[in-house]
Amino acid sequence: xxxxxHLPTPDNGKVWVGCPLRVHRRCDDPMxxxxxxxxxxxxxxxxxxxxxxxxxxxxxxxxxxxxxEGNWIVEEGEAVKKLLLELRTAYGVKPENIFLIxxxxxxxxxxxxxxxxxxxxxxxxxxxxxxxxxxxxxxxxVLGGNIQKPGAKAWAASRPNLLNVAVSRAKQxxxxxxxxxxWKKQRYFSTLVQDLPKIEGVSLGALLAEDVL
Numbered sequence: 001x002x003x004x005x006h007l008p009t010p011d012n013g014k015v016w017v018g019c020p021l022r023v024h025r026r027c028d029d030p031m032x033x034x035x036x037x038x039x040x041x042x043x044x045x046x047x048x049x050x051x052x053x054x055x056x057x058x059x060x061x062x063x064x065x066x067x068x069e070g071n072w073i074v075e076e077g078e079a080v081k082k083l084l085l086e087l088r089t090a091y092g093v094k095p096e097n098i099f100l101i102x103x104x105x106x107x108x109x110x111x112x113x114x115x116x117x118x119x120x121x122x123x124x125x126x127x128x129x130x131x132x133x134x135x136x137x138x139x140x141x142v143l144g145g146n147i148q149k150p151g152a153k154a155w156a157a158s159r160p161n162l163l164n165v166a167v168s169r170a171k172q173x174x175x176x177x178x179x180x181x182x183w184k185k186q187r188y189f190s191t192l193v194q195d196l197p198k199i200e201g202v203s204l205g206a207l208l209a210e211d212v213l
Contacts, residue, residue, distance in 0.1 A: 059199035071104035107144040139170035143178030157186035
């Protein structure tokens with residue numbers, strides 16, 4: 001079997017993880033810390049040097065949605081548009097360096113439409129699972145989730161795999177867009193809330209709040 005260890009799973013079982021997986025070299029913090037807590041029981045070792053970048057720190061853009069089309073929340077879409085425009089115009093982020101992802105297929109379709117409208121790479125949009133094994137400098141994680149059907153959020157949080165894949169795709173920055181107070185109630189996402197600060201102040205949060213873009 002080789003060197004490694006057994007890690008606990010949410011269903012009280014165990015999964016074998018070989019030693020090569022213990023050293024993580026893809027993501028900066030806080031992505032590494034979130035992944036380590038929710039999926040590896042704190043046994044991973046951070047082996048990546050912190051990236052020096054002018055981008056705003058990773059964070060959570062808190063959007064309380066009032067209008068939804070399935071799992072797509074209209075207000076979250078507006079926040080995504082403003083964020084993408086700022087990342088491109090103010091920070092020079094190239095479209096090919098940004099992933100736009102969501103847990104839900106109908107959200108992914110809307111993100112693809114938005115990407116095409118703004119001139120971003122539509123091949124860099126999709127559900128979380130379509131990005132497995134890939135990476136990007138910046139990940140914009142749009143949570144969505146039907147406002148009238150809380151079961152959608154519960155499904156996304158039923159296992160750590162989805163959140164783990166989402167956060168660990170981001171090499172430098174992770175920007176989460178969604179209703180912070182609602183997702184805080186969900187398993188694993190509560191860890192994301194703890195480790196990912198709410199964006200506010202003079203950068204992205206201020207621009208979004210003031211509707212500058």
